[in-house]
Structure formats: C-alpha cells, structure tokens
Amino acid sequence: AQSVTQLDSQVPVFEEAPVELRCNYSSSVSVYLFWYVQYPNQGLQLLLKYLSGSTLVKGINGFEAEFNKSQTSFHLRKPSVHISDTAEYFCAVREYNNNDMRFGAGTRLTVKP
Amino acid sequence: DAGVTQSPTHLIKTRGQQVTLRCSPKSGHDTVSWYQQALGQGPQFIFQYYEEEERQRGNFPDRFSGHQFPNYSSELNVNALLLGDSALYLCASAPGALYNSPLHFGNGTRLTVT
Numbered sequence: 001a002q003s004v005t006q007l008d009s010q011v012p013v014f015e016e017a018p019v020e021l022r023c024n025y026s027s028s029v030s031v032y033l034f035w036y037v038q039y040p041n042q043g044l045q046l047l048l049k050y051l052s053g054s055t056l057v058k059g060i061n062g063f064e065a066e067f068n069k070s071q072t073s074f075h076l077r078k079p080s081v082h083i084s085d086t087a088e089y090f091c092a093v094r095e096y097n098n099n100d101m102r103f104g105a106g107t108r109l110t111v112k113p
Numbered sequence: 114d115a116g117v118t119q120s121p122t123h124l125i126k127t128r129g130q131q132v133t134l135r136c137s138p139k140s141g142h143d144t145v146s147w148y149q150q151a152l153g154q155g156p157q158f159i160f161q162y163y164e165e166e167e168r169q170r171g172n173f174p175d176r177f178s179g180h181q182f183p184n185y186s187s188e189l190n191v192n193a194l195l196l197g198d199s200a201l202y203l204c205a206s207a208p209g210a211l212y213n214s215p216l217h218f219g220n221g222t223r224l225t226v227t
Contacts, residue, residue: 004155032213043117043203043218044156051213090155096212099146099169103155 002027002093006104014112015083021076021107023091033074034092034101035065044090050074061085086111115140117219119204125225126194134189134222138206145187146216147179148203156203162187163210191224199226 007022025031032051036044048059055067065076074091088108094101118137126132138145144163148156158171162181181187185206191198201223205216 034215036218041220043220044205044216045218046215049215092155094212098212099161099210100158100171101146101216102158105153105155 001100002031002095002098002102004091004093004102004104006089006091006107008107009105010108010110012110012112013081016080018079019077019081019085019109021089021091021109023074023076023104025072025074025091025093027072027093027095030096032094032096033065033067034094035059035063035074035076036090036092036103037061038088038090038106040087047076047089081109081111083111083113085109117142117204117206117217119202119219119222121222122220123223123225125227127227128194128196130194131190131192132194132224134191134202134204134224136187136189136204136206136219138185138187138204139217142206142208142217143185144207144210144214145181145185146205146207147187147189148205148218149173150201150203150221152200159189168210194226196226199224 003026005024034049035047050067058064088106091104146161147159150156160170165181176192201221203221205218207214
C-alpha cells in the first residue's frame, strides 16, 4: 500500500522568505499526488494536484510543487511567504486503483514577521 | 454554491455510547468519503460511499459504519465509543468515482469521548 512521509514536522520562516515543504511517497504503482492546507478549526483545502503531464504544477496562493518520479518526491514551494500562509500542510497520495487517499502527518508552517 | 457541510460541529459523548455524524456533499458531487483526524496527525481513511454502497474501507473496526442516501448525503455511525475515538471527523466529496478526483473537505465534526 502507498505511504507518505513529510520530512519536517515544523518549518519556521520569516515573512517574504522562500519556503520548501518536503514530501516523499512510497508506492508500487502509479500515483496521483496532492497538497492540502488546513487552517485552525477548519477542514482541508486543496492547494494543488499532480495527475499526469508536466511535473511542475502550480496551485493557489502562489504555491507550486514538482513531481520527481525517480526520487519519489513531491515537494511544495513558495518563493515568498506571507503571515497568512501560517497553517498545517498535508501531502497526500492516491494510487490509480485505490480510493484510499493516504496523508502524511503534516508540516506546521509558521511565518514570522 | 455550498461546499461540503457537516453537522454537528462539536459533540461530547461518554464511553460506550453511540454517535451519528452527518454530511452533505458539495453540489454536483456524488461520492462521499469519511476520514478520522486524531490530534497532531494526518487524516486516516475510514470508508467511501458511491451509489449508496460502501466501495472501499480503511483499517477501521466494524464499530464504524455508514450510509449514503439517494440525495448523496451520508452518515457516519460509531458504536461502543472508546476514548481513542476522540478526533476530528472529516467528510469529503468528489464528482464521480474517479481515482484522480481531488477531495473537497468539510470543516469536520470534533468528537470528544469522556
């Protein structure tokens, strides 16, 4: 079965600095990849998704991610963060023939002024 | 256009009791999945409903059961509650039964078992 590892549980960064949140996955078949954001006391909101095609995908709020099949990674990046980006970020993987979307444990991004 | 709505938002139950959580999918969506999110963890898949049937189930005991109605809304039932069932329960919907459909989540029901 597929699994997801988010390599950093917490990432503190100053406002307007770049950030990268790291995600590695494991699967024996082809996968679809997603990044979600969760603000306090809310559900998860889709940031971006990789289904096929170009390995660089752009999402909402200026985020982008790159799918690297050889390294089984799907790292999330933003060139300049804002205070409002402070939230929990989840990487998720779903196999082609599986309804079970697996989530990582999350990365807490804290943007400081 | 209403998104995924869940009720109630908060619930406190005692060990051994039973609970029912409700979910209305986003307009146009007919597939509903339920997830359990324990504190400090990522969501875990409980099961998915499509065409009023359970399509797939995660690693959860039979105490967890569900139902989907003809209008696509869904219920999650948990019997014989344990302290470890305390969590945020998230409902997610998607259009159709495609594996590449992103999930749209509600804000969840916070269940506390005492």
